[in-house]
Amino acid sequence: MTLPEQQILLDMPESSVTPTIENSGPKSDGQAVVLRGLHKSFGPQTVLNGVNLTVNSGDTLAILGRSGTGKSVLLKLIIGLQQPDSGSILVQGQEITGLDLQAMNEIRKKMGFLFQNAALYDSLTVEQNIAFPLKRHTKMTKSERRDRVKELLASVGMEGDLKKKPSDISGGMQKRVGLARALALKPGVLLLDEPTAGLDPITSGEIDELILKLQEENHMAAIVVTHDLQSAKTIADRLAILHEGNVLIEGGFEDLEKSDNKFVMEFMKRDS
Ligand SMILES: Nc1ncnc2c1ncn2[C@@H]1O[C@H](COP(=O)(O)OP(=O)(O)OP(=O)(O)O)[C@@H](O)[C@H]1O
Ligand SMILES: [Mg+2]
Secondary structure: OOOOOHHHHHOOOOOOOOOOOOOOOOOOOOOEEEEEEEEEEEEEEEEEEEEEEEEOOEEEEEEOOOOOOHHHHHHHHOOOOOOEEEEEEEEEEEEEEOOHHHHHHHHOOEEEEEEOOOOOOOOHHHHHHHHHHHHHHHHOOHHHHHHHHHHHHHHOOOOHHHHOOHHHHOHHHHHHHHHHHHHOOOEEEEEEOOOOOOOOOOHHHHHHHHHHHHHHHHHEEEEEEEEHHHHHHHHOOOEEEEEOOEEEEEEHHHHHHOOOOHHHHHHHHHHO
16 A cells, blocks of 8 residues: 555656756746745644744754644645645745646655654665656666665665665664665755654664755755654754644744743753
């Protein structure tokens, strides 16, 4: 069975040009992702109740919040896996709500995404999983692809596991492979859902360093959902706490530390 998260890459039409932030889409004055008044309910349950957020190119926004507050839903709306009930989502200046699948797929090529469940293809090896977007969307030769896959795997500390299947590696290792795949096309927008969950502190630290390094090199906009406050502090320029359907607070780490909101104080204390 193919999960919706796995279907995304399969749906994307083949192309021979690596999409980059420079060569595609209308100009957006440095605003990579803009969310305005986002509402999303499932039946009677309101999950997002008018969320506003902006992420500029080159910036990393960490999204924090308790389990079930809609962090993963927010990322799925940006990647077009779910549709908002109302509100606007601009990706590099282009409105993506209401786009048909073909138009959405064009936008998706500019986005790298790591889902909470990693969403690797079970029947493909680690190497094939990472080579997948390269094969579909670049002109790379087989040996160039192999080199790029090796480079990506080395950057997440997984170079020794090329031939393994996802079922033969741990959850944390699957995350790292998912991260490598998300970075394969050097996306302008990177969406990461719990990239360090299930990893030991040392590996988590390495992944954080990697995200920082890639940010500097590629000038991506990144939205990182994480439970790990330390990780958020390390990688993010700004942090936002989602609470009861809204952004409770948004700012630098120090702004959150200074907040006298009861929930923010509890949240910072609990995780620090
Ligand atoms: N497809 C769906 N159908 C119905 N309800 C859904 C669906 N997707 C998400 N939800 C509900 O929306 C709420 C938010 O889910 P979401 O996965 O975004 O939480 P989260 O903040 O990512 O939590 P966690 O930190 O545990 O990953 C949950 O109550 C969830 O059950
Ligand atoms: Mg989640």
